[in-house]
Amino acid sequence: xxxxxxxxxxxxxxxxxxxxxxxxxxxxxxxxxxxxxxxxxxxxxxxxxxxxxxxxxxxxxxxxxxxxxxxxxxxxxxxxxxxxxxxxxxxxxxxxxxxxxxxxxxxxxxxxxxxxxxxxxxxxxxxxxxxxxxxxxxxxxxxxxxxxxxxxxxxxxxxxxxxxxxxxxxxxxxxxxxxxxxxxxxxxxxxxxxxxxxxxxxxxxxxxxxxxxxxxxxxxxxxxxxxxxxxxxxxxxxxxxxxxxxxxxxxxxxxxxxxxxxxxxxxxxxx
Numbered sequence: 305x306x307x308x309x310x311x312x313x314x315x316x317x318x319x320x321x322x323x324x325x326x327x328x329x330x331x332x333x334x335x336x337x338x339x340x341x342x343x344x345x346x347x348x349x350x351x352x353x354x355x356x357x358x359x360x361x362x363x364x365x366x367x368x369x370x371x372x373x374x375x376x377x378x379x380x381x382x383x384x385x386x387x388x389x390x391x392x393x394x395x396x397x398x399x400x401x402x403x404x405x406x407x408x409x410x411x412x413x414x415x416x417x418x419x420x421x422x423x424x425x426x427x428x429x430x431x432x433x434x435x436x437x438x439x440x441x442x443x444x445x446x447x448x449x450x451x452x453x454x455x456x457x458x459x460x461x462x463x464x465x466x467x468x469x470x471x472x473x474x475x476x477x478x479x480x481x482x483x484x485x486x487x488x489x490x491x492x493x494x495x496x497x498x499x500x501x502x503x504x505x506x507x508x509x510x511x512x513x514x515x516x517x518x519x520x521x522x523x524x525x526x527x528x529x530x531x532x533x534x535x536x537x538x539x540x541x542x543x544x545x546x547x548x549x550x551x552x553x554x555x556x557x558x559x560x561x562x563x564x565x566x567x568x569x570x571x572x573x574x575x
Contacts, residue, residue, distance in 0.1 A: 370463050370490070375462055375574050376462050377457055378458050380442075380450060380473070380568070380569050381450075383500075383568055384562045388451050388452070390474040390475075391443060391473065395436055396461060396490070397435050397487070402486050403472055404543045408543060410508050413425040418480040418482040420474070437461055437463065438462075442458050442473075450473070467489060470488075472485075476519065476520045478549070479511045485569055493573050494574070494575070500569070502546070502564035503546035504546055507539055510538035511547070515530055515531060516531035516532070526554060
């Protein structure tokens, strides 16, 4: 099914698109108001298929390679009503670095982030990769958490070919749910892009929805903090779109379930 692009700005009829073959229709609206403010691009991270990345007719020029001393400011907003995001990991890197592949097993480091909210192992793995420039997070818990309706900004360095961004954090209370930006191009200088992420399931832990299995500082259903990991067995074994909270354990779907997307991610390049 085709992708439709609407451009309401005069003189900008031609737009390039990259690696787009999803089995659905996606509309992207691009507007420039009367002011000279930065152009905004809005993309939706869909559950399956490739993601369209829009540039000017000059190819990649709209995204551009950042000059030395540039940074990506990544602002994450929690769009759910009853889920909290654990500390958010952000990395800047070259094209080709990804955190996961849908339909394939999660790495142990990603599984740790998705099950425990612990960014340490994945941060260390990324920091050892020569194709990664910078890794940062939103801070230790509970200060680094992002509650429903809240936002936090994390800044990472950018330069030269290190012009791609990845983002990830766990959703609590879930067994191994997370949202992510998975190795997408960042914007050009003084521009920004906005993306929306669904909830993913790492497939590394059984979704029993029990207080004893899910970490966290305090849950009303548990009358206190959550517990540790679920015993092995029953996990799906691959990363997929999360099915939500169904009330099979301690957590109430009317309070904890969601409809995708769960996260809004705005990336802006600054000098």
